[in-house]
Amino acid sequence: MRIAVIGGTGLIGSKVVEELDADGHEAVPHSKSTGVDVITGEGLEAAVAGVDVIVNLTNSPTFDEASPAFFRQSMDNLVNAGREAGVRHFVVLSIVGVDQVTELDYYRAKVLQEEILAAGPIPYSIVRATQFMEFVDSVLSWTTDGDTVRLPATPIQPISAQDVADAVAEVAVGPPLQGIHNIAGPEVFPLDELGRITLAAGSDRRTVVTDDSAGMFAVVRGDALTGKDDASLAPTRYADWLAAHQDTA
Template sequence: MKIVVIGGTGLIGSKTVAILRLGGHEVVAASPNTGVNTITGEGLKEALAGAQVVIDLANAPSWEDKAVLEFFETSGRNLLAAEAAAGVRHHVALSIVGTDRSDNGYFRAKVAQEKLIAPSGIPYTIIRSTQFMEFLGGIAASSADGNVVRLSPGLFQPIASDDVAANVAEVALAAPRNGIVEIAGPERAPFNEIVARYLKAIGDPREVVRDPEARYFGGRVEEKSLVPLGEARLGRIGLDEWLRRSQAKA
């Protein structure tokens, strides 16, 4: 089977490409640096020729509200039009758990991306994932005020990128759901406690403060804003195991 992975050289994309190639599939790792650009349309027609499945893992270069919305709307429209012309039979898109329940610019842009998919007429599956464990350092940095990190006690359920990639590959090879699948890590705990464990493990002395008013990239975090409300596929790698693996690689 020919599968095109948009964003195939990124964190999740490179892992997904490797899994699918091990399964014997013809996989195109498509990104601007491989000559495929979903914003300009460059290389899209050629990359999608003969493809049965397209996995959209594209990410915006800027998180500024207007820029990120324009990116996902333009990229989504161009990609879906090219897929329709190529006769693609399954569109898989990676989105975010709670994207319709939290008010920040990036989440609003992902909602806009999702809304383009169902009306396209292409059979699809949207995978909504919780935040990646690999982003914990960036989350701490974005929430820091000097030596204090202020975070909401809202529930958090981060997932390792290896588990995300495994789920993306599995969904891509299955029949389209024409709906949403949610994935999350195996552990659920308050946001501030997860980040405190992460910082302690890496020897970061900053204090994590529980602050119900703390924003997450500009959006307010309620108790269940960032975790699945219903059934979700759970990853196998817990935070402690992920930390051990990360430190071993380092």
């Protein structure tokens, strides 16, 4: 099977390409660095010519009010190119609970991406993942002031990038779902507690203070960002991921 992985040089994309190639498929990574621009359309026609599946892992460069325009333009270009090329399956990666956090521009933009895909002419699959373990350090940095990190107690169910890539690759080579597949890590943590665990593992002397008004996840209500009963649980536990990450840091 020939698969165009758009955004195929990034954190998830590079792992998806590796996984698909290992399984005997022909996965071709595309990004700005390879001459493909999803906004201008440059290189898209050649990128999707003769492929069976498009996997779109591109992301908006910002999380603010500019993100909807990115997803609208990129999806319009990709859907049109895929339709002209006769692509039989279009996969995107989204976020568990994305439609329940309407306060965030970026989450509304991801919902728009899903809606454009679902309304289009190409059979599709949407993989929704919980928050990546790889992004926890960034989340801590957003609300760090000196030696203090302020975090809400928002429930989070982190998943490793490798587990996300495995799930995306599996869906990509299967039949179109015409719907959503939810994936999540095996454990739920309050975000403030996850911050304390992360800092302790790295011998980081910063202190986490629980502040339910701090950071972008403060607007999340209840357990919107955790996998529900229909979610497939990935195998990697956060402590194991942390240990492996410390070994390679």
